[in-house]
Amino acid sequence: MRCSAALATAAETAKGVFAGCIMAAAVLAPATSAADEPHAPAVPQRIPVSEKAQADLSGKQRVGIASFYADNFGGKTMANGAPMDLNGNNAASRTLPLGTKAKVINLETGKSATVVIKDRGPYVRGRIVDLSPATARRIGISQRKGISPVVVAPISVPQPDGSIKQGVAAREGKPLREAALTRTTAKR
Numbered sequence: 707m708r709c710s711a712a713l714a715t716a717a718e719t720a721k722g723v724f725a726g727c728i729m730a731a732a733v734l735a736p737a738t739s740a741a742d743e744p745h746a747p748a749v750p751q752r753i754p755v756s757e758k759a760q761a762d763l764s765g766k767q768r769v770g771i772a773s774f775y776a777d778n779f780g781g782k783t784m785a786n787g788a789p790m791d792l793n794g795n796n797a798a799s800r801t802l803p804l805g806t807k808a809k810v811i812n813l814e815t816g817k818s819a820t821v822v823i824k825d826r827g828p829y830v831r832g833r834i835v836d837l838s839p840a841t842a843r844r845i846g847i848s849q850r851k852g853i854s855p856v857v858v859a860p861i862s863v864p865q866p867d868g869s870i871k872q873g874v875a876a877r878e879g880k881p882l883r884e885a886a887l888t889r890t891t892a893k894r
Contacts, residue, residue, distance in 0.1 A: 762801040763866070765873035767859040770834030772810060773852060774842035784825035791838065798825035798836035805864045809875040810835060813855040815846035820861065834858055 762768070780792040786804045790796065802808065802823045811818040819841045828836040835858050837847070847854045860873025 759800040761803060763803065763863055763871065765860045765863045765871050765876075767857050767874045768834055769813075769855070769857050771832050771853050772812070772835045772837055772842070772845075772847065772856040772858075773828055773830070773833050774837045774839050774847060777839065786824045788824060790825070793840040794838050795819065795821050795841055796824040796838050797821035797841065798827035799823045799834065799858070800826060800828070801834075802858070802860065803864045806873075807861040808873065809857075809859045809861060810837065810841070810845060811857040811859065812845040812847065813857060815854075817845040819844045 775790065775792065775798075777792060779790050782790050784790050784796065784798075788796075797808070797810070799806070804823055804825075806823040807820065808823065809818055809820055819837075821835075821837065821841055825836070828834075833853070835856065837845075839849075843849075845854075845856075859875035861875045863871045863873050865871050
């Protein structure tokens with residue numbers, strides 16, 4: 707039984723009794739868990755900052771969830787030492803090397819933007835990239851929704867020896883977007 711239904715039943719039963727009894731009935735009503743509620747929002751599973759991710763130097767595209775920085779991160783120092791620009795093309799990845807240039811494609815809208823990885827994150831399971839709010843808007847991620855499925859296709863990936871490896875987006879060009887959209891619509 708939902709808590710609100712229990713409270714209504716308790717209030718109906720307690721007619722004529724002072725308000726304190728109604729509160730007691732509500733407190734004594736059986737508690738419901740998030741699993742009992744059919745529309746309870748899922749709580750994102752956080753990843754400890756100390757949990758190191760394996761560097762992805764391959765240049766291969768990845769599919770996952772994108773989110774974006776909150777406004778309170780504006781001006782704060784990112785992992786590369788630069789201040790966070792809420793209107794810039796900066797992004798965060800736990801696995802792509804800093805300085806990686808990548809194409810991010812929103813699989814719901816088909817819109818894309820080019821970003822540069824300048825920070826580390828996101829620290830939520832299933833999310834592969836954090837975007838600046840301006841970039842998120844550009845590819846169709848609304849502030850209300852906050853997340854969207856995306857393809858992150860590296861264009862250029864800095865290597866540990868100082869060289870630059872071409873990523874899948876640099877090699878394949880425009881067919882990449884169509885291939886990504888075809889793959890996700892086939893899954894539905």
